[in-house]
Amino acid sequence: MMVVDSSVWIDYFNGQPTPQTLSLRDQVERSRIVVGDLILCEVLQGFRRDQDVKSTRELLLGFQYRELVGQQVALDAACHYRTLRAKGITVRKTIDMLIATFCLRNDFELLHADRDFDPIEAHLGLRVVQA
Numbered sequence: 001m002m003v004v005d006s007s008v009w010i011d012y013f014n015g016q017p018t019p020q021t022l023s024l025r026d027q028v029e030r031s032r033i034v035v036g037d038l039i040l041c042e043v044l045q046g047f048r049r050d051q052d053v054k055s056t057r058e059l060l061l062g063f064q065y066r067e068l069v070g071q072q073v074a075l076d077a078a079c080h081y082r083t084l085r086a087k088g089i090t091v092r093k094t095i096d097m098l099i100a101t102f103c104l105r106n107d108f109e110l111l112h113a114d115r116d117f118d119p120i121e122a123h124l125g126l127r128v129v130q131a
Contacts, residue, residue, distance in 0.1 A: 001032050001033075001034050001064070001106070001108045001109070002027065002032050002033055002034065002108060002109045002110070002111055002129060003033075003034045003035075003036060003039070003099065003102070003103050003108050003109070003110050003111070004024055004027075004033055004034075004035070004039070004110075004111045004112075005039060005096075005099060005110060005111065005112035005113070005114060005117070006038075006039045006042035006043050007020075007112050007113040007114040008020040008021060008024055008111050008112060008113050009024075009039065009043045009060075010042075010043060010046060011113060012024055012025075013043070013052075013056060018113060018131075019131035020111055020112065020113045020129075020131045022131065023111060023129060023131035024111060027111075031063075031064070033063045033064065034063065034064045034065075034066050034108060035060045035061070035063045035064070035065055035066075036065070036066050036067065036068035036099065036102065037065075037066075037067050037068055037069070038068050038069065038095055038098060038099060039068075039099065040057075040060055040061075040065075042095070043056065043060065044056060044057060044060075066102075068098060068099060068102040069098050069102070072105070073098060073101050073102050073105060074098070076101045076104075076105060077094075077097045077098045077100075077101040080097060080100070080101055080104075080120070080124055081094075081097050083123070083124070084119055084120070084123060084124070087123060089119045089123070091116050091119065091120065092116055093116055096114060096116040096117060096120075097120070100117055100120040100124070100126050103126060103127065104120075104124060104125065104126055107127070108127070109127045109128065109129045110126060110127065110128050110129065111128075111129040111131065112128065
């Protein structure tokens with residue numbers, strides 16, 4: 001299973017041909033893509049036109065949907081954050097730590113275009129799709 005971060009979806013919907021969006025395009029026909037609540041919110045809040053929100057919402061909800069955050073993910077994310085801080089690494093966005101922790105807990109891969117995930121991959125074993 002693969003979670004696609006909002007950093008990739010945003011580039012995808014903006015028509016940016018990046019290695020990650022091309023990888024996403026190649027994966028779209030497969031049923032292994034997971035869309036989570038946090039990612040759904042981040043992607044949809046960026047649209048200005050109601051029609052774009054509606055069509056994107058329909059598309060995203062066509063994939064497997066999962067709630068990414070619950071009590072255990074929140075507790076584990078805080079622990080992961082503290083582990084990285086002890087190594088002198090600061091992840092800038094809490095939401096990225098939550099998404100990564102969900103992936104770690106469920107052994108899901110992550111497709112992303114956000115450098116905040118790099119130390120989580122390097123130090124905590126986050127599985128990342130190499131685009």
